[in-house]
Amino acid sequence: MGVTIKQIAADLNLAVSTVSKALRDSYEISPETKARVFEYASRLNYVPNLYASSLKRRRSGNIAVVLPEVADSFFSSAIDGIEEVAQARGYHVMVYLTHEDVGREQSIVQAFRNGRVDGVLMSVVANEATRDHLVELDSRDMPLVFFDRVCEGIRSAQVVTDDFESGRKATQHLIDRGSKRLAFLSLAGDLAIIRQRQEGYLQALRDNGLDEQTNPVVCCTHTEADNLPLIRHLLQGKHRPDGIVGSVEKVATQTYTVCHELNLSIPAQVRVVGFSHLQIAGLLNPSLTTITQPAFEMGKAAATLLFRSLEKQVDVRGEKITISSVLVARQSTA
16 A cells, blocks of 8 residues: 555644645745655655545646647747646646647537536637637636736736747848848737737837838738748749748748758758747758747746636736746847
8 A cells, every 4th residue: 555644744743734735835834844744755755646635626637838830849849848837736737739729629618518628828829709708717717827928908917028029120130230121020910929929020110211102011820731832922023032931930940941852052042040949940051040938937837827726716817917028049040
């Protein structure tokens, strides 16, 4: 038979409730007592009975992370940050993918009615045709935190970056490096982060006296098969841009593909900067200049907000954490 809380309590001459709270990292227990309990439990290879614990608390011991995809390295790193916080609290992380399909997102959210998760961390689909399912989720007092892609109009906790300033900074960087004719590769849908990055791009054009008509915004999609012809048409046009801002990781790397096809040299003929957390950005040829979001830190911050709501019954709705992104200059804008 495995080690029990009752046995640990007897060995340490502590109350069973004290040991139980210490193992849950409760604020009611002193750091010294927690350390003593953790050390002894570890020595005995104690494994908590999460199922029994969840029944007692009337909780599942699970949190959900709802994402559009995991191919984007940003979301993979964000999950790492979320798991670090969740595992420290004895929770399991359940990842659900919407694949940019609002119908699938609705089905996922509706499934949470059965109590399988205690809280939700979410980055919404690009084309949120309806947000009724999110309003309904919020109305059930399910702890909900949006990160990166937020749903506007719902009073919920958010963890974001300053996308307007990042878009402006990326564009100004290209101008400072000598680019005279620019293009912004946007993304279809109605994502606040894309709108804000685009507004930052347009603001940088205005700041430098550049015409918006000759420095276009090109609306890309979520599929490479659609985007490659769009980018190819842009780069084969009479007024080819010599500087491109990719609003998301995929359109920046797709620009590399088209430049290679057309024998266009980066950065001699086209400079490229992209919003990306791609770990191999420095290994691309040439290495890609990026606006890098602190994905791991955003995941940790979002999970920490969620557990504040879960564990301390604190209303975190309306709280907004903004974490700065960083421009990392590499060879693609040299």
